[in-house]
Amino acid sequence: MLLYIVRRTAQMLVVVLCVVTLVFLLLRLAAGDPARLMNAPDAPDDVVEATRVRLGLDEPIYVQYLYFLRDLFGGDLGQSFQGGYSVAQVVFAALPNTAMLAAVTVLVSTLVALALGIGAALTRGSWLDRAVQVYVAFAQSIPSFWLAVVLVLIFAVQLGWLPAVDFTGPTSFVLPVTTMAVALTPILIRTIRQSFIETLEQDYIRAARARGIAQRKVLLVHTLKVASLPLVTLIGLQSGMILAGSYVVENIFNWPGIGKLAVDALTSRNFPMVQGAVLVAAVAFVLVNFVVDLLYTTLDPRIRLRRAS
Amino acid sequence: MLRRKAAIVGLGGIGLLVFVAVTAPWIAPYEPAAQDLANVLAPPVWDGGDWAYPLGTDALGRDVLSRMIYGARSSVLISACAMLIGATLGLVTGLIAGFFGGLADTLIMRLGDVQLALPFILIAIVILGMMTERSPVHLIVVLGIPAWIVYARVVRARTLAEREQDYVRAAETIGARPLRRMLRYVLPQVRSVMPAIALIDLSHLVVMESTLSFLGFGLTSPHVSWGQILADGRQNMVVSPWLPVLPGVAIMLTVLCINLAVEGMRAQVEPRRRWWSTRWRRLGPRETQPGASALSATSAGPATASTPSAVSVPGDVLLDVRGLCVEFPAADGRVVQAVRGVSFTVGRGKILGIVGESGSGKSVTSYALLRLLSAPGRVSAGSAVFDGVDLLGVPERSMRRIRGRRIGMIFQNPVGSLNPVLTVGYQMVEAIRTHRDIDRRTAVEISDRVFRDVGFADPAHVMKQYPFRLSGGQNQRVMIAMTMAIEPELLLADEPTTALDVTTQAQVLDQLRRVRDEHGTSIVIISHDIGLIGEISDDVVVMYAGEVCESGPTEQVLREPRHPYTQALLESVPRPETGVTSLLRSIPGELPDPAQESTGCPFAPRCTSAMDVCRTHRPQPLTVSPAWTAACHLYTEERTEATRR
Numbered sequence: 043m044l045l046y047i048v049r050r051t052a053q054m055l056v057v058v059l060c061v062v063t064l065v066f067l068l069l070r071l072a073a074g075d076p077a078r079l080m081n082a083p084d085a086p087d088d089v090v091e092a093t094r095v096r097l098g099l100d101e102p103i104y105v106q107y108l109y110f111l112r113d114l115f116g117g118d119l120g121q122s123f124q125g126g127y128s129v130a131q132v133v134f135a136a137l138p139n140t141a142m143l144a145a146v147t148v149l150v151s152t153l154v155a156l157a158l159g160i161g162a163a164l165t166r167g168s169w170l171d172r173a174v175q176v177y178v179a180f181a182q183s184i185p186s187f188w189l190a191v192v193l194v195l196i197f198a199v200q201l202g203w204l205p206a207v208d209f210t211g212p213t214s215f216v217l218p219v220t221t222m223a224v225a226l227t228p229i230l231i232r233t234i235r236q237s238f239i240e241t242l243e244q245d246y247i248r249a250a251r252a253r254g255i256a257q258r259k260v261l262l263v264h265t266l267k268v269a270s271l272p273l274v275t276l277i278g279l280q281s282g283m284i285l286a287g288s289y290v291v292e293n294i295f296n297w298p299g300i301g302k303l304a305v306d307a308l309t310s311r312n313f314p315m316v317q318g319a320v321l322v323a324a325v326a327f328v329l330v331n332f333v334v335d336l337l338y339t340t341l342d343p344r345i346r347l348r349r350a351s
Numbered sequence: 352m353l354r355r356k357a358a359i360v361g362l363g364g365i366g367l368l369v370f371v372a373v374t375a376p377w378i379a380p381y382e383p384a385a386q387d388l389a390n391v392l393a394p395p396v397w398d399g400g401d402w403a404y405p406l407g408t409d410a411l412g413r414d415v416l417s418r419m420i421y422g423a424r425s426s427v428l429i430s431a432c433a434m435l436i437g438a439t440l441g442l443v444t445g446l447i448a449g450f451f452g453g454l455a456d457t458l459i460m461r462l463g464d465v466q467l468a469l470p471f472i473l474i475a476i477v478i479l480g481m482m483t484e485r486s487p488v489h490l491i492v493v494l495g496i497p498a499w500i501v502y503a504r505v506v507r508a509r510t511l512a513e514r515e516q517d518y519v520r521a522a523e524t525i526g527a528r529p530l531r532r533m534l535r536y537v538l539p540q541v542r543s544v545m546p547a548i549a550l551i552d553l554s555h556l557v558v559m560e561s562t563l564s565f566l567g568f569g570l571t572s573p574h575v576s577w578g579q580i581l582a583d584g585r586q587n588m589v590v591s592p593w594l595p596v597l598p599g600v601a602i603m604l605t606v607l608c609i610n611l612a613v614e615g616m617r618a619q620v621e622p623r624r625r626w627w628s629t630r631w632r633r634l635g636p637r638e639t640q641p642g643a644s645a646l647s648a649t650s651a652g653p654a655t656a657s658t659p660s661a662v663s664v665p666g667d668v669l670l671d672v673r674g675l676c677v678e679f680p681a682a683d684g685r686v687v688q689a690v691r692g693v694s695f696t697v698g699r700g701k702i703l704g705i706v707g708e709s710g711s712g713k714s715v716t717s718y719a720l721l722r723l724l725s726a727p728g729r730v731s732a733g734s735a736v737f738d739g740v741d742l743l744g745v746p747e748r749s750m751r752r753i754r755g756r757r758i759g760m761i762f763q764n765p766v767g768s769l770n771p772v773l774t775v776g777y778q779m780v781e782a783i784r785t786h787r788d789i790d791r792r793t794a795v796e797i798s799d800r801v802f803r804d805v806g807f808a809d810p811a812h813v814m815k816q817y818p819f820r821l822s823g824g825q826n827q828r829v830m831i832a833m834t835m836a837i838e839p840e841l842l843l844a845d846e847p848t849t850a851l852d853v854t855t856q857a858q859v860l861d862q863l864r865r866v867r868d869e870h871g872t873s874i875v876i877i878s879h880d881i882g883l884i885g886e887i888s889d890d891v892v893v894m895y896a897g898e899v900c901e902s903g904p905t906e907q908v909l910r911e912p913r914h915p916y917t918q919a920l921l922e923s924v925p926r927p928e929t930g931v932t933s934l935l936r937s938i939p940g941e942l943p944d945p946a947q948e949s950t951g952c953p954f955a956p957r958c959t960s961a962m963d964v965c966r967t968h969r970p971q972p973l974t975v976s977p978a979w980t981a982a983c984h985l986y987t988e989e990r991t992e993a994t995r996r
Contacts, residue, residue, distance in 0.1 A: 056465075057465060057468040057469070060465050060468075060469065061469055064469070064474065065474070065477075068474060068477060068478055069477065069481065179607065179610060179611075179614075180603075180607065182606070182610060183554075183603045183604075183606035183607040183610060184599075184603050184606075185558050185561060185562065185599060185602045185603065185606070186562070187561075187562055187565045187566075187578070187581065188581060188595070188596075188598070188599030188602065188603070189599075191581065191585055191588065191595045191599070192595070192596065192599065194588075195588055195592055195595070195596075199588070199589055243725065244767065245762060245764050245767035245768055246767055246768055246769055246770045246771070247770075248718075248723050248725075248762075249760070249762055249767075249768035249769070250770065250778075251723055251754065252721055252723055252754055252755065252759075252760040252762075253754065253755040253759075253760075253782045253785070253833070254751055254752065254753070254754035254755025254756050254782075254785055254786060255755070255781065255782070255785055256751065256785070257751070259781075263773070264770050264773070267770070267772050267773065268770070268771065268772050271772075282471075282472060283472075285472070285473065286472040286473065286476075286562075289473075289476065289566065290562060290565070290566065293566065304473075304476070304477075305476075305480075305566055305567075308476070308477065308480035308481070308568065309480075309567060311481075316477060316480070316481075320473050320474070320477050323473055324469065324473060324474075327469075327473075328468060328469075331468065342772065343771070343772055343817045344771055344772070344817070344819060347817065347820060
């Protein structure tokens with residue numbers, strides 16, 4: 043087990059380094075000369091040249107890369123082009139907002155998916171099962187950004203029940219979380235339904251019933267404990283989608299998270315801010331997957347003990 | 352059928368979309384950028400608008416219908432090209448990785464792993480966001496390349512599997528060149544899975560492309576896309592709500608059509624899915640209603656007149672099964688009769704053996720007694736009176752108090768009978784406490800005692816283990832210990848030793864005997880091994896094709912078997928008393944198809960003493976001696992003579 047954690051950690055660090063390198067290279071290639079971007083479009087060449095020297099951009103690219111890594115380890119993500127804030131401060135102030143949105147979304151989606159997935163699995167072929175299937179088919183076809191706009195149109199503009207933008211209290215969660223949960227639940231429901239059905243057909247479930255264990259306990263302990271294991275991995279795999287979803291949702295609902303920060307920075311061509319926001323989001327994604335992987339191996343004794351021996 | 356219709360609708364929708372995309376310049380009434388500033392934000396026709404602009408106009412007076420048509424063109428063009436790029440890259444890399452293996456394989460697959468570990472969507476957004484001009488080519492490249500790994504993995508797996516096939520090996524020996532071999536043999540295999548993956552990829556791409564446009568990182572003017580129309584429309588959504596709604600509906604319908612087509616394809620590949628449409632709930636008491644009411648009707652059944660003497664159940668009989676029939680409705684509407692009118696009795700403190708080859712309905716009989724048949728199987732007739740209660744008729748709630756508490760069960764697959772993610776101790780204590788009102792500590796003490804009884808030296812250690820950490824024999828002993836702790840009156844043991852090796856088998860049999868001797872438990876032991884049954888059981892029931900062909904006291908039946916099937920079974924196992932020189936015989940032929948309704952004796956086609964009457968008339972069970980019956984025409988004469996005398 044320990045060996046596995048060490049190996050998995052090493053693997054994760056390699057991926058983080060790849061992310062860092064990729065973000066650095068991509069931005070240099072795609073954005074062009076940062077020194078020119080920093081100055082007004084009509085700035086004279088010598089001003090641009092002065093900026094370049096000040097930022098160390100006259101050095102060869104690998105030297106810049108090493109500087110970049112050095113700053114990164116010191117927690118320095120550079121200065122914003124606009125206002126001159128520390129990028130690290132701004133990004134880490136936005137991160138909890140995104141994390142909170144994502145956490146509530148995952149929680150709500152998981153609960154809804156468990157209820158609907160198990161309900162559908164236990165009543166295969168019934169009206170409930172059909173209704174859940176129809177929901178899954180439609181929910182996975184709805185583009186998030188459109189759903190968000192329509193929800194705002196109905197619940198904020200027409201009915202005025204819920205706040206459309208900005209964070210004003212718990213009700214602010216309703217529309218963004220609904221939008222993201224509709225995107226996330228279909229795959230969770232399909233998985234839980236399928237794995238529940240498969241688990242129900244296992245010998246040990248029949249054996250548990252033969253032992254006279256109460257139906258409720260057979261379903262909620264014996265079946266669920268096995269059937270919910272795939273959900274853990276799935277949520278990890280979907281964290282990328284959740285992250286991408288937050289870009290859309292945060293921008294529509296004016297949520298002060300990292301997705302809004304990145305899009306705003308891109309629109310205003312605030313180069314260090316883009317780099318910081320993407321870097322932190324990407325590293326968070328890698329970390330979430332790492333944690334989910336470890337969690338999965340400890341939750342399933344079959345894997346945990348096999349690794350140990 | 353429903354799925355096929357859905358697939359047709361899906362494919363039709365995709366076809367329509369492609370048609371609109373291709374013919375956009377001819378069918379769109381206006382240029383997408385043409386402005387009519389006199390008609391800004393005109394409503395669509397259903398909202399009192401003019402037919403000149405069927406879907407109205409946007410804030411710049413541009414025709415929404417034309418823009419939607421051109422938007423479809425961008426969506427289809429970008430998604431299809433991006434998909435093709437991804438698929439081609441994936442196909443090539445997958446073929447290389449799978450076919451050449453070694454370093455190439457490692458490199459390609461590691462690269463894929465790293466890429467999957469990256470949030471590529473973010474990086475795509477950054478790349479596009481940093482560009483000032485974005486044409487379809489940019490989007491195609493940025494969106495298309497990341498998907499390669501999905502295709503590559505599938506193609507690699509198929510290639511690896513295919514490479515091991517005999518015909519590919521054969522081609523290799525006759526000197527077919529590697530590349531040609533790869534293309535000729537692997538491509539057709541891959542072709543069956545690629546369309547589904549490609550379509551799923553396509554639906555992701557359609558959404559991705561419009562999402563990017565919506566965020567402002569998609570196509571720049573003069574190109575049009577659905578996401579762009581939606582983002583523009585958002586500015587005026589209070590005045591003209593249809594502006595953001597229309598493109599969203601278009602995207603949703605596109606993705607829905609693609610998903611329907613994919614579902615249709617899946618249904619073709621996995622037809623088994625339909626089988627799930629039966630309800631698990633039907634295991635409940637409802638299914639037994641016909642069984643309970645059919646008690647009187649069973650006398651009309653073919654083989655139910657078997658116990659004409661016993662009308663009232665004698666006091667020393669614990670379980671009396673009469674005319675039990677179990678059927679499984681098959682997918683095509685036919686009904687498979689797995690058990691046909693089986694009757695037997697189990698005496699208190701006795702061991703009854705049920706023997707027969709696999710498929711003869713032995714296990715189904717035991718599941719039916721505890722009402723644990725998997726859907727859609729159901730009891731169609733018969734009764735099973737256990738200590739005065741008809742097991743097939745009582746409500747599910749009372750049944751739950753009988754299961755485990757009064758009738759225990761041991762299964763063929765000992766490792767599979769315990770939940771793999773719960774410890775042995777948890778399941779043991781749970782079982783004990785389900786049936787006895789005691790606290791946890793007492794339950795642990797009881798477990799400790801019974802674990803020692805079945806030969807575990809260190810019960811505390813065993814309790815902490817997960818079932819898969821124990822051997823098959825140990826697991827079976829755990830199951831027996833569980834029985835000892837709960838002390839049911841009847842134990843159903845379904846092939847309890849089949850999955851175990853010979854020395855463990857003997858141990859388990861010993862323990863079963865002890866359960867009977869020390870706790871007075873009646874046991875029904877089910878096995879295909881007539882030797883084992885002979886060793887342990889007091890009475891034996893021989894089953895063939897869901898029917899009882901012979902039953903009686905074990906000693907007598909095995910010494911002088913009457914039914915040809917029992918004789919054949921005995922001749923197929925080695926017996927010490929006949930010596931090593933006697934030949935072992937196998938029974939020629941195989942079990943009849945249970946879905947086929949047959950007249951006559953089911954064993955007739957394989958029987959060496961079959962007569963004409965055997966093929967036309969079903970034999971009734973005939974009494975050989977008071978407790979001994981055999982269902983065979985050979986003894987019809989004998990019996991009638993006996994009664995005449």
